[in-house]
Amino acid sequence: MIGNPIEQSKSPIIHQHFAEQFEIELEYNKILATEHNFKTIVTDFFRTGGTGMNVTAPFKELAFQLAHSVSNRAKKAHAVNTLYWVDGQLFGDTTDGQGLVNDLTHLDIPITDKKVLLIGAGGAAKGAVASLLAAKPKQLIVANRTVSKAEAIQQEFDNRLLACDFGSIPDDCDVVINSTSCSLTNDTPDIEPSLLSSIQYSYDMSYKSQVTSFNQWLKDISGAKVSDGLGMLVEQAAESFNIWHNKMPDTQKIRTLLRD
Structure with missing residues (x-):
């Protein structure tokens, strides 16, 4: 896994748990980059035998540019969070959107027929839009400080x-998702x-052991039910694991372990 910052990432724990489900020997490390x-x-990772890599902030758009296919x-998102090497070619995919929707479903946060506000327009937001639209919201609003993005x-x-x-955010949204x-x-x-x-529902893609600052802000404003992005991390990791190994892991146990 590559990103900056990276030390807080729980991805190695998650992927080792998935690998144990299928008795797969796996080496999954964190790489700090600029x-x-x-x-x-x-490039060096894949040239020296690496087979798969997750990409986190702020490099998802750079990974999109680097992939051969x-x-x-990912094409819609202009962002990649999953890289894999096949027959000398670097392939890119994004599992963020599906991971987000899988977690929203798990948490019983309704999207269908709701007005959904997505804050931010970077790689994380771009990766989420296609899956959010597929869930058929009443309206999806993307709000960003710089409106052109x-x-x-x-x-x-x-x-x-x-x-x-x-x-210019409409004042009657039901669900807010923070991708910043x-x-x-x-x-x-x-x-x-x-x-x-x-x-009514606030979802922050970031995660911490305490309530995130964004979610606390929403609780104070509207009394919203709040959730952080730890479940999204687990669900998108499961999607990435399936891309690399063609095996879909069960996520419930690791979700519980990480919360404890």
């Missing part, structure tokens, strides 16, 4: 969603709280 050495590290969902996603998905800046990294620095987005007063 924008300058990312390409070299990835990408899945349709949200509008680029809107165009990529043929205007099937609404793009806006933080000041604000909680990693205990921050919150620069959004007028009254615009979020109707939120």
Whole structure:
């Protein structure tokens, strides 16, 4: 797994648990990278026998550019979180969106026929949009500080969603999903709280042992039921594991272990 920061990642524990389910011998390590050495590290990893790699923030768009071939969902997202090497070719996919929707389903957070607000327009947001749209929300709104980035996603998905800046968020959304990294620095987005007063469910893609700063903010604003992204991490990891090994692991036990 490659990213920056990386030390907090639970992915090695998750993948070792999955491997044990199928008695697969697996070496899964964390690699700290920078924008300058990312390409070299990835290339060297696969040239020296590496078979699969997960990519986390802030390198998902760089991984998309580096892959020789990408899945349709990665093409839509312009982001890759799963790399694998087959016959001398580097393939890229994104399992973030499916992992998110699988976790929302597990948590009984409704998406179908709901107004869903997705905050942020980076690689994590792009990776989530296709799967969120497939869940048939009443409306999907992508809000970003720089509206042009949200509008680029809107165009990529043929205007099937609404793009806006933080000041233009509709005030009647049901579910909010935070794809920004604000909680990693205990921050919150620069959004007028009254615009979020109707939120019933808040989902933060970041995860911490305590309530994330974003989720605490939503609890204070609207009394929303809050969930963090630990389950998404597990579910997208299961999707990646299946890509590499053609085996879908059970996720329930590791979800419980990580919470404890």
